[in-house]
Amino acid sequence: MSCLIALWISARLVGMYLRTTQRRNRDGTVVRYVQLAHNRRVDGVTQAQVLLNLGREDQLDRDGLRRLVSSINRYLGEADAGLPADATPLVGDGLRVTGSRPVGTVHLLDGLWRALDVDAALRKVLGSRRFTTNVERVLFALVANRAIDPMSKLSAAEWATCDVAIDGLEAMDEDQAYRAMDLLVEADAQAEVQEAVFFAVADLLNLEVDLLLFDTTSTYFERDTEEDGDEAFRRYGHSKDHRDDLPQVVIGLAVTKEGIPVRVWCWPGNTNDQAILPEVKDDIRSWRLGRIITVVDRGFSSADNLAYLRRGGGHFIAGMRMRDGNPLTSQVLSRQGRYQQVRDNLRVKEIAVEGTDVRFIICHNPEQAERDRTRREDAITRLEAELERIKQARERDRTKNANNKAKQQAEAAHLKAECALRDHRSLGRWLRQSPSGRLLIDRAKIKAEARLDGKYLLATSDPHISAEDTALGYKNLLEAERGFRDMKSALLLRPVFHRLEHRIRAHVLLCWLALLLVRVAERRTGTTWRRIATDLGRVHAVSLTGSVGTAVHTTPLTTAQADVFRQCQVVPPATITALDPG
Incomplete structure (x- = not known):
C-alpha cells in the first residue's frame, strides 16, 4: 500500500x-x-x-x-x-517509515502562541524588514524548547531541526537563534512585546488585573569574577540561590492573582530591591490599566517605596517587618482586638492607627503558629544540651589538668565551641552573652517571639478592600514565587552561560514567554504542565514514503489528548499534514 x-x-x-x-x-x-x-x-x-x-x-x-x-x-x-x-x-x-517527530506538545504551544497574539506582536515589532529566516518562527522554536526540553541555543537549533515538527520552520541554526534573540530585545521591542501580549492574555482569559503581585529573584553565572566597570551587568550581590560566590543578575516578575505572568524585568546583580520598585511602578502605569493594587513582600516595604506606589492614585498591599523595632509596628502589634475567621488556617484582625490613612491587618495562621512553637522548643532543647555539655567539659578539664598550659588549651577549645554555637545560623539567635563572657539563653527574646508565632503583618493604602481580601491577596504572592521556581527548575532559567547583556535579557524574556504559555495551558486544563507535556508528547508526525511520494501522517489522538486540545481551545493537528508526490 x-x-x-x-x-x-x-x-x-x-x-x-x-x-x-x-x-x-x-x-x-x-x-x-x-x-x-x-x-x-x-x-x-x-x-x-x-x-x-x-x-x-x-x-x-x-x-x-x-x-x-x-x-x-x-x-x-x-x-x-x-x-x-x-x-x-x-x-x-x-511504504516505508522514513521519519517520526513529536508534534503534539509543540502544536499546542503554537496554538496558544497564536491565540495570545504573540506572533502578531513580534511581527509588529519587526516591522517591514525582510529576513532570510522567519524570525517569529525561530523565536517560537526557542520558547517551545524552553517549555518542552530546555537546552543551550546550539542544541535548541538542532532540536528544532531534527527532533520536533514545528509548523512553518523546516530548519534553523545557532546563528539564526542568536540573531532572533538580538532582534527581540533591541530598542524598546521587549516592552512592546510584553505590553501587546499582556492585553491579549487579559482579553482572552478575562483576567482580573486590578491586583498585580510583584517579587524578585536572582540567577547566577558560571564564572569566578564579575565584569569590570560601573555599567557591568553580571555583578556580585545578595544571592537568593545561596550562591554569593558567583556573579548574578536580579529578575523581577509581576503576575496576576491567577498566576499568569504579565511582565518581567532584569537588573544588574548588585541592584537593591528597594531601588527597583519605582521603575516597576512606572512601567506598569504606562499601560494605563486604571485602578491597580500592587502586592509586594517585606523587602519592598520602605516608606519611600510605599509612597511611590501611591502616586497617581495607585494603592499597595505590603508585608511589614515585625522585628525591626519600628515604633509604629510595635504599636500595631500591641493593640487588642478580636480575630475574624477567614479560612481554617487563617484569621485576620484589622488595627486602626491614628494619624495615618494606612490600614494594618494582623494575620494569624494557627497551624504555622504550632510549627513555629515546635521549631523554637526543639532549638532551645538543643541549646540547653550543648551549653550543659560545654559547662561539664570545662569543669572536668579544670580538675583534670594540673599545669597552666593544658588548662589554657582546654579553655581555648571550650571558647571555640561557644563561638561556633553563638554564630550558628539558627541557634545563635536565642543566645545572649553575659558580662562575664558566658553564653546564656535569652529568655526575654523567647517570650517576645512566642507572641509572634504564626503571625504576619500587612499594610494597605486601599480604603475599600476588606481585611479578608487583603490577606488573601497577599497570600497569592506565592504565585510569583511559584513562577520563579518553575522558571529555574522546569524551564532551566539557570545557570546562565550568556555573556552579553542583551543576550541575557533575551534569555530571560524567552523563559518568561515559555512560562506564560505553560500557565495558560495549566489554567485551561486544570492539570500540571508536566502531565500535559507527557500526554501530548506521544503524538507524532510520521513520514511514510513509497515509490510514488511521501506523506506525513499524525498518529490518532486518544481521548485524553483530544480533551487537552479542546480545553485549550486549540485545533488538533491535521491527520495529513503534508503530501509530496514523487
Whole structure:
C-alpha cells in the first residue's frame, strides 16, 4: 500500500471528500480548483477544512486519480471500476517509515502562541524588514524548547531541526537563534512585546488585573569574577540561590492573582530591591490599566517605596517587618482586638492607627503558629544540651589538668565551641552573652517571639478592600514565587552561560514567554504542565514514503489528548499534514 492509499483510506474513515472552488478572472473566465477537505466542528459549527490543494481542474491528472482509486479498491478487495486497460499500479514497492517527530506538545504551544497574539506582536515589532529566516518562527522554536526540553541555543537549533515538527520552520541554526534573540530585545521591542501580549492574555482569559503581585529573584553565572566597570551587568550581590560566590543578575516578575505572568524585568546583580520598585511602578502605569493594587513582600516595604506606589492614585498591599523595632509596628502589634475567621488556617484582625490613612491587618495562621512553637522548643532543647555539655567539659578539664598550659588549651577549645554555637545560623539567635563572657539563653527574646508565632503583618493604602481580601491577596504572592521556581527548575532559567547583556535579557524574556504559555495551558486544563507535556508528547508526525511520494501522517489522538486540545481551545493537528508526490 502506498502513502496515497493511506491518505484515501484515512479519507473514508474520517469523512474527507473532494470539493471544488472557483475564481473569476478579470476577463470574465472562471477557473475551478479541486481540493481535498473534511468537515470539523468548531464551537458547535461545522466548518470545512482544506487538507490538500490538488490544483486547477483543467490541469488535474485524472489518470493518476483513477490509478489511485484502483489501488485503493485492490487494497479493500474490491473490483476495479472501469479503469483503462493500460492503467499502471500506483502502489509500487510499498511504504516505508522514513521519519517520526513529536508534534503534539509543540502544536499546542503554537496554538496558544497564536491565540495570545504573540506572533502578531513580534511581527509588529519587526516591522517591514525582510529576513532570510522567519524570525517569529525561530523565536517560537526557542520558547517551545524552553517549555518542552530546555537546552543551550546550539542544541535548541538542532532540536528544532531534527527532533520536533514545528509548523512553518523546516530548519534553523545557532546563528539564526542568536540573531532572533538580538532582534527581540533591541530598542524598546521587549516592552512592546510584553505590553501587546499582556492585553491579549487579559482579553482572552478575562483576567482580573486590578491586583498585580510583584517579587524578585536572582540567577547566577558560571564564572569566578564579575565584569569590570560601573555599567557591568553580571555583578556580585545578595544571592537568593545561596550562591554569593558567583556573579548574578536580579529578575523581577509581576503576575496576576491567577498566576499568569504579565511582565518581567532584569537588573544588574548588585541592584537593591528597594531601588527597583519605582521603575516597576512606572512601567506598569504606562499601560494605563486604571485602578491597580500592587502586592509586594517585606523587602519592598520602605516608606519611600510605599509612597511611590501611591502616586497617581495607585494603592499597595505590603508585608511589614515585625522585628525591626519600628515604633509604629510595635504599636500595631500591641493593640487588642478580636480575630475574624477567614479560612481554617487563617484569621485576620484589622488595627486602626491614628494619624495615618494606612490600614494594618494582623494575620494569624494557627497551624504555622504550632510549627513555629515546635521549631523554637526543639532549638532551645538543643541549646540547653550543648551549653550543659560545654559547662561539664570545662569543669572536668579544670580538675583534670594540673599545669597552666593544658588548662589554657582546654579553655581555648571550650571558647571555640561557644563561638561556633553563638554564630550558628539558627541557634545563635536565642543566645545572649553575659558580662562575664558566658553564653546564656535569652529568655526575654523567647517570650517576645512566642507572641509572634504564626503571625504576619500587612499594610494597605486601599480604603475599600476588606481585611479578608487583603490577606488573601497577599497570600497569592506565592504565585510569583511559584513562577520563579518553575522558571529555574522546569524551564532551566539557570545557570546562565550568556555573556552579553542583551543576550541575557533575551534569555530571560524567552523563559518568561515559555512560562506564560505553560500557565495558560495549566489554567485551561486544570492539570500540571508536566502531565500535559507527557500526554501530548506521544503524538507524532510520521513520514511514510513509497515509490510514488511521501506523506506525513499524525498518529490518532486518544481521548485524553483530544480533551487537552479542546480545553485549550486549540485545533488538533491535521491527520495529513503534508503530501509530496514523487
